[in-house]
Amino acid sequence: MPGSTITLLTRPGCHLCDEARAVVTTVVARLVGEGRPIVFDEQSIDDDAALQARWTDDVPVVLVDGRQHSRWRVDPQALVAELTA
Template sequence: MSARVTLYTRQGCHLCEAAREVVARVCDDLGETFDEVDVDGDEGLRERFTDEVPVTFVDGRQHDFWRVDERRLRSALGG
């Protein structure tokens, strides 16, 4: 089963670190998993998301960028 949440990040990004903490906490609480993808490892992703990282997707749809709202993420995951 694939992860419902995908977090697009980059190295050295303080907003990415904060987003990762929220996503990890929510997913852990709800028994979900998440994938993390470094946008700088793929030219297409870097071009698409470079000014918006971190970007969070839930069930394949963009959910948030820059900051992750914990209540919204929990709601999107049914928690």
């Protein structure tokens, strides 16, 4: 079963980022617990000029395998559905 990579793009002091992190962490823990191989990475856009230029008004952003899944708010059911499809 191939794995997925989830990247959460954030910035310090972002309350929506904190909410998104909680949702993504919960979903990842559940699916990894079920035996699904998932890599989770968080990256601050403030550490990368290109990311900051692209996403500055859109964080938090969840990328699944490099493709945008969501921005601002994360629907846990939609994330599970994408990761288990």
